[in-house]
Amino acid sequence: MGFEKFGRKSFTGMTKTAKFVDLLAEGKIEGTVCKQCGAKYFPPRADCAACLSKDMDWFEMPKKGKLETYTIAYYAPYGFEKDCPYTMGVVEYDGGLKLFARLSGDLKPEDIKVGMDVSIRPIKYEDGQLSFEITKA
Amino acid sequence: MAKDVAVIGVGQSNFVRGYEGSIRELAFEAFREAMQDAGITNKDVDASVFCSAPEYDKQRSPAGVLAEYLGLIPQPTFYVETVCSSSSTGVKVAYSMIKSGLHDVVVVLGFQKMSEITSAESQERMGRGADIQWEAPFGTMMPAYYALYAQAYMAKNGLTHDDLMNVRIKSGTYGQINERAVYRKGVKASDFDPNNPDARMAAPVAWPLRVGDACANADGSSCIILANAEKAKAFSKKPVWILGIGAASEAVNMASRPDFSKGLSVGYKAAEQAYKMAGIKPSDVKVAEVHDCFTIAEIMAYEGLGFAPMGEGKQLIREKATYKEGRIPVNVDGGLLSKGHPIGATGGSQIRTIVLQLRGEAGPMQVPGEPDIGLVHNVGGVGLYGNVTIFGR
Ligand SMILES: [Zn+2]
Numbered sequence: 001m002g003f004e005k006f007g008r009k010s011f012t013g014m015t016k017t018a019k020f021v022d023l024l025a026e027g028k029i030e031g032t033v034c035k036q037c038g039a040k041y042f043p044p045r046a047d048c049a050a051c052l053s054k055d056m057d058w059f060e061m062p063k064k065g066k067l068e069t070y071t072i073a074y075y076a077p078y079g080f081e082k083d084c085p086y087t088m089g090v091v092e093y094d095g096g097l098k099l100f101a102r103l104s105g106d107l108k109p110e111d112i113k114v115g116m117d118v119s120i121r122p123i124k125y126e127d128g129q130l131s132f133e134i135t136k137a
Numbered sequence: 138m139a140k141d142v143a144v145i146g147v148g149q150s151n152f153v154r155g156y157e158g159s160i161r162e163l164a165f166e167a168f169r170e171a172m173q174d175a176g177i178t179n180k181d182v183d184a185s186v187f188c189s190a191p192e193y194d195k196q197r198s199p200a201g202v203l204a205e206y207l208g209l210i211p212q213p214t215f216y217v218e219t220v221c222s223s224s225s226t227g228v229k230v231a232y233s234m235i236k237s238g239l240h241d242v243v244v245v246l247g248f249q250k251m252s253e254i255t256s257a258e259s260q261e262r263m264g265r266g267a268d269i270q271w272e273a274p275f276g277t278m279m280p281a282y283y284a285l286y287a288q289a290y291m292a293k294n295g296l297t298h299d300d301l302m303n304v305r306i307k308s309g310t311y312g313q314i315n316e317r318a319v320y321r322k323g324v325k326a327s328d329f330d331p332n333n334p335d336a337r338m339a340a341p342v343a344w345p346l347r348v349g350d351a352c353a354n355a356d357g358s359s360c361i362i363l364a365n366a367e368k369a370k371a372f373s374k375k376p377v378w379i380l381g382i383g384a385a386s387e388a389v390n391m392a393s394r395p396d397f398s399k400g401l402s403v404g405y406k407a408a409e410q411a412y413k414m415a416g417i418k419p420s421d422v423k424v425a426e427v428h429d430c431f432t433i434a435e436i437m438a439y440e441g442l443g444f445a446p447m448g449e450g451k452q453l454i455r456e457k458a459t460y461k462e463g464r465i466p467v468n469v470d471g472g473l474l475s476k477g478h479p480i481g482a483t484g485g486s487q488i489r490t491i492v493l494q495l496r497g498e499a500g501p502m503q504v505p506g507e508p509d510i511g512l513v514h515n516v517g518g519v520g521l522y523g524n525v526t527i528f529g530r
Binding site: 008009010043074086088090099100101102109 | 257260261266271274275280281341343344346391397
């Protein structure tokens with residue numbers, strides 16, 4: 001339990017990676033790293049597909065990355081309509097990790113460019129849901 | 138190239154909005170046409186495979202229900218699912234069943250009644266279309282995912298909105314002459330003009346993609362009947378052989394995807410396998426069906442399939458090389474954009490188009506020059522699954 005607090009609206013409450021939400025509450029955005037083989041995962045995983053280990057640790061995601069791509073959604077699925085329009089994108093980090101999230105609402109469309117330097121930060125919605133977003137570096 | 142397994146019959150329902158019947162009746166439409174095309178009876182069929190995207194079906198485990206309705210019991214039957222590529226996956230499975238010697242003749246039936254559920258139910262399901270744990274909580278949906286690919290691709294390769302529009306105009310050209318298509322109207326540049334108050338295609342859905350960049354939902358069914366060489370020669374005057382099959386999968390989460398500007402990895406990975414198995418080059422393909430669920434997907438497919446170098450797919454649409462009279466005709470039945478995209482039926486419908494082209498029976502859509510090799514590229518989800526199948530006479 002605990003994962004129902006993740007995101008604008010969560011679709012599942014049960015996962016062994018629910019600690020991700022507790023970490024968000026502490027202001028940290030973390031992935032998991034395999035203690036056996038060192039493979040790094042974001043989004044986090046409880047199990048390592050590379051070496052079959054279940055022995056994972058948490059690590060903090062890098063702050064600085066580049067915006068690989070983005071989109072502005074003018075239509076939304078059920079439960080997200082009130083947020084429209086909103087922007088979502090993919091951040092690419094040195095070393096191969098990537099991250100998917102919404103972009104902060106204070107970024108204007110004309111300020112968003114593929115390849116620009118970006119950062120990430122945890123956020124709390126007015127209803128108490130916890131998430132993270134992409135911001136200007 | 139081995140000629141071990143052939144298509145001996147093809148069928149497709151009309152692709153429509155709001156089919157007035159049940160899924161079993163919808164399935165019967167394609168089945169009847171394919172059986173009459175093959176000239177066989179249900180006693181000649183050894184097994185059946187049914188394909189759809191299950192979230193639209195009210196009926197649990199539809200294979201048994203549909204097999205009974207089509208008169209295919211007590212032969213074995215089962216269900217196969219890879220979302221939008223379900224029925225080309227079904228054909229791959231049937232190919233394996235025949236090639237192994239287990240069965241001689243197998244029916245693959247793809248169907249989708251998207252109007253089986255209400256639009257409110259459909260809206261709810263759309264939110265669960267991808268990784269429900271890590272991505273759906275941000276409010277993702279299908280057009281937004283393809284828009285991520287479009288944005289990265291356009292930024293790197295100089296593809297313009299006019300290029301995307303021209304893909305849609307090409308689809309409209311052929312949707313108009315395909316009597317099975319859901320969208321029978323032609324498409325003009327003025328339909329994309331944001332200053333034209335009647336331009337329904339100009340509005341953004343998920344920027345940079347607009348309404349006109351997206352395919353049409355539809356209800357429909359498709360049926361492909363496959364046979365081994367002995368039965369194919371006995372039953373069919375014009376068997377169309379499966380020469381090559383490739384298939385691949387990719388991470389569901391966008392955070393685990395390779396370079397977005399290179400297009401869908403399942404496309405180029407499946408293509409490489411299929412070309413190798415068939416022993417042919419991209420330039421040997423005379424007619425192709427590609428998965429154009431969005432205009433950008435067709436451009437990316439040109440490159441993934443080797444019809445154009447990486448980053449140069451735009452040249453094919455600029456030069457009209459993918460029109461019927463062009464160097465490599467693509468989606469000359471209207472594609473998913475105009476013919477429509479009844480998820481589970483789509484792959485089978487693409488295969489039907491190619492089989493008719495290779496037999497010279499495509500009517501007003503027939504590619505000139507008696508094409509001898511055709512290719513089908515069918516993608517499931519946002520490049521979660523991909524099948525490339527090569528056919529020859
Ligand atoms: Zn490991």
